[in-house]
Amino acid sequence: MHLVLFDIDGTLIKGGGMGGRALRQAFEEVFSVSAVENSDLDKVHFGGRTDPAIITDMATALNLQIEDPLHPTFVEAFLRHLRSNVDTTPELKTCPYIPELLQSLHHDPRVCLGLITGNMEPGARIKLDPFELNPFFPIGGFGEDGFERHLLVGAAIERGRNHYDIGFDPEEVVVIGDTQNDIKAGRAHGCLTVGVATGWVEEENLQQANGSAVFKDLSPENGFASWLNEQLS
Ligand SMILES: [Mg+2]
Incomplete structure (x- = not known):
């Protein structure tokens, strides 16, 4: 077996990049920073990495101090944005x-x-x-x-x-x-x-x-x- x-x-x-988009939207919502169109985030690497590692790098690129990359408030916002991106991403x-x-x-x-x-x-x-x-x-x-x-x-x-x-x-x-x-x-x-x-x-x-x-x-x-x-x- x-x-x-x-x-x-x-x-x-x-x-179609919907995971990254939802993360940017969650940062913008939870931390009140400009993230959706922020080119500092373009250098964060996604391929083959884990959500906590990606979120930590995004926070660093945004000059944010976060203790827990999987904080429930952030995760809730991310999942909500992900769900709406799934509904509105035709390339999926x-x-x-x-x-x-x-x-x-x-x-x-x-x-x-x-x-x-x-x-x-x-x-x-x-x-x-x-x-x-x-x-x-x-x-x-x-x-x-x-x-x-x-x-x-x-x-x-x-x-x-x-x-x-x-x-x-x-x-x-x-x-x-x-x-x-x-x-x-x-x-x-x-x-x-x-x-x-x-x-x-x-x-x-x-x-x-x-x-x-x-x-x-x-x-x-x-x-x-x-x-x-x-x-x-
Ligand atoms: Mg993969």
Whole structure:
């Protein structure tokens, strides 16, 4: 049995920058600073990082002292803005072949599914809801689990063990994501790691992270299904 963990942004869906927009709106609302159009925030890096790490960097760029990046008042504002951005972002879409792939893995008796994302869990659920992808993912590792992405992988494996009642060995865990950070986080736990170039990182740059495999997208034409089948058998 294998635990297959999917990143969200750039891997399952593309969100047209709505997460970053909602964070800027939350800063503006909670701290009364100009954030939505603030170019100081443009340098904050998002790819493959966790919400607490991103929020901390955004606060620093705005010269704000914050003790808890996941303060409930801020999180409530962020999630509310995220929800309204989901409703008003026409670019929001699933990455190629994702709905079909999840249906097929869901019915594969060799596979258990989970998420591995720097989003806080409620934010992750809000992003997946329009596509009805949440039921595929009873568990995951999320932004609440730590600043560093590898901590999220450990949390996801632990939750997978509890939920599916299976102790997955590291080599029975597949971590799929669209950045080098995703691959590094999976490698830190000895997992199989898949880079997929449906986000913002080119295939050749993903190759440099020395993961188990890199694909243009997760469609059968580009080889992911046959690669995974080999690992599962
Ligand atoms: Mg991503």
